[in-house]
Amino acid sequence: MNAGEKWRMLFRREDTTGQLARNIDAEFDTHFDMLVEQLRDEGLSEEDARTRAEALIGNTELAARKCERTDRNWLLSERAGHVLGSIAADFRYALNIFRISPLFAIMASLCLAVGITFITVTWTVLDDTIIHPLPFEDADELVMVGTRDSRMGDGHWMSSSYPDFLDWEAGNHVFEHLAIFVWGAFTITDLDDPVRVASNEVSAAFTDVLAVTPVLGRSFTPDDYRPGAESVVLISHGIWQRAWGGDPDILGRRITLNGVNRYQVVGVMPPHFTFPDNRDLWIPFRPAEPGPRGLARHITFGRLRDGVSLDAARAEMHQIGIQVAAEHPEIEGRREVRVVRFGPFLTDPLRQPLLIIFIVACLVLLLACSNLANLMLSRATGRARELSLRAVLGAGRGRLIQQVMIESLVIALAGGVLGIVFGRLGLKLLLAHVPIELPGFMQFELNPGVLAALSGFVLLSAFIFGLAPALAVRRGALGSSLRSDTVRMSSGRKHVLIRSGLVVVQIFLVTIVLVVTGMVMKSYLAGHTARLGGENNRLLAQYVSLGSWAYPEQESSLAFFREAVEKLRNSPGAEDAWYTTSVLSDRADGSAGICSDETVRNSERPYLVCDFWTVSPGYFASTGVSLLAGRTFTELSEGERSNAIIVSEALARRLWADGEALGRSCYRSREPDPEHIVTVVGVIADEPFSSSEGAAGPRFYLPLVRDTSRGYGWLVVQSGGEPRDLAPVLRETIRDLDPHLALTAPRTVAELLRERNWRTVVFAWVLGVIGIFALLLTVVGIGGVVAYSVTNRRHEFGIRMALGATFGSITRSVMRRGAIMAGIGIATGLAVTLVAMRFLSGILENADPHDPVIYVLVIAFLITVTLLASWMPARRIARIDPVDVLREE
């Protein structure tokens, strides 16, 4: 069979099979005739020969059917081979577009890549925190059980006391295991460079609840919990690497924690296991006695039994709670037992910001897609001639559609691959910008599930974006483009309409993105620039935890801090130095009860609990706290006692109805205890700082003396210039005083703020980047469409100018289109945003979700951008010479 025959067989199937049937019949006829002839030659009569021949030949119909089947199979396989071959050719051809029209190909791929990048990053983060927060087996069975004291307000963690835990453990039927832990911290003191690490004291069922086993050694056994048992410790994989270089002989080694106990390492936990947040050590929780029931300092968590629902667990624990409360009426407050899922609980503060970022990323992906659609459409129109020519030369429609689709696939694949690569880089960049140490369970690795979904999306988008040009091929729009220009103009106008619609969608999307971004940025800036005194950006602070093993007496820690402050104050480059329990003036390190003779007469609220700071005198001079009345603390000599207190305006009003506090006495306790009597020496203004978390509540300040001295706090130095330059001095001074202290890196106030507001910081940072790209995509989109429509109307403008239209009128006419698109897009975008803001308002700490400034800025900005993007092509077209255009005819 020659090539021509093969070709005909392929594309004219019906004819082929018909012809084939005739061929076979002809062959059988010939065969029969020849056979009869042969039999006659052997001496048979004509009649006998025919009968004999029929018998010999057998079932010709069956044979013909078999031949047909052979042919059909052959045809199918030949066709498949041919299609595969043509697909390969189309791929080669499609790759060529990167050479032929690189700008289009690169723009199209980049558009998709931008969209995919943000989705990759946000989805991975979302997946790791909200969708699959805890990397444990059947993590959705993990719950936290706790009480909430109605008097204590809504703290984040729900806590429980050990006696409660024992009752719950004994009484419940809903948990497979129930465990308890207490927060703690240790200094590992037998290292060259002692480190302070977070720890947990955990009960025996701890590893059973989480279904984890150490990678090295063993978990705790009931023996470890017996009174008098040897002290044992489980260490994290991270600290094993950092402190001991991953030494495999760590098992059985005794390590020194807090200078005294020698703890035997019995196991190393798996990598990234830092349950529940950033813990590095776990030791058995072995209370000598249950302790007071009212002291809820512990966290209880458990694993639901198979088949037990959260509601069932809640119902039973609620009953147990009521029972326990009835048996112990001495415990005050409404102590309701609650059960919540652990994973969602841990990541709850991140849920809303992440969802918002994800939604915004989806909007940007839509934006990118509409841009891509625009690009594809313009290319399809531009290529109409090429495709028509090929159609005229005999290429079938199927073939052309296949080619257009494959081209779209190549661009989508390029965009997808780029997007995923950028996404991975973006994740790294994002993690580098998180100023705190994230819990070990947040690893942000691109996982196969996300990757598969993204690949699916890329293929789908290839299909959708290939569809428009492919449909154009199908509808037979091709023939027309070889004909006159008038036809092209009218079909072009239809295209302009579709494309303008796409631009309106883009402006709509970008409006939403920009308003949301603007709100978050504003909230971020408000939190970030919180004024903590005029000198705040010249401060460097070092947290110091002395440790009760080395400084058992209050006198010794007081002496340390006094001496440190004194030395720092006199060190070169330092203007001043002081001690404080908390550097940030809007967040204290602790709260305490305070009452006055007036408050105790109120039986409802005999005392109040408020934030307090313990500070050395330098604190007030440099942190911008404004004194309303009285004085600040004075320098005291060693061993001198002081009963001075400085209260805030709000506290003064709460302690005394007339608000006159200066010189009056009150008690630094929950009841009028003469031991804790203090005298107000100064009153400070309520809001010396623009707090990032609402108005400052009542607060008081205590001087650093023996009674108030604690084993930890911040040493702060104020620099004459760059605070970072003081870091070595700060460190050496402290090291000189005590070489065994575990020191973390010193922080500037800006860094502390960033750490505290890290969610807003990262949130704003990510949204800012997304916003910039969204804007870029929109500018490209608007510019492209206006330029395209202007080129399409070249002929029309030429005529209009020949008839006397001016430069200005042409420009205005073009820009009017831009303005209309912008108007519709912005109006609809704002309408949707106003509704969506209800969702956003919950997480914006300092921003009013209806802040008119943001809206006005976004509107003005977008209108400017749209007009600029349409002005440039308008100017170009208005400069053409009408004679040139008319001559083209």
Place this chain on the structure above:
Amino acid sequence: MTLIGNRGFYGEIEILVLKILSGGESMHGLAIINAVSENSGEYLQIEHAALYPALHRLHRKGLLTGEWRISDKKRRAKFYQITPAGQKALARALAEWTAHTRAMEQVLEIQPEDLQ
């Protein structure tokens, strides 16, 4: 006379056709049947209709070519000729066939007492 037809082993007819054509001569269907018959001492007689699907398969596999020509007896008939690929396929089929029949013989020659 044993008729090898649709009930026969798969591929027997193809092997016979290729063998008959392996001399390089082009033959029509009836001539092939006659050649098989003559060369087997008239023991093997291909069912005439069954020959054509086999010829067709060989043709589609590219092992034969076919061409309509006028025969010696002035009749228009389709003549088949083996291709180089057909020669190779024949060599392979013969090797397999030989191995197959040898194995069959070995089994069939077992004496009854050896089976106990």
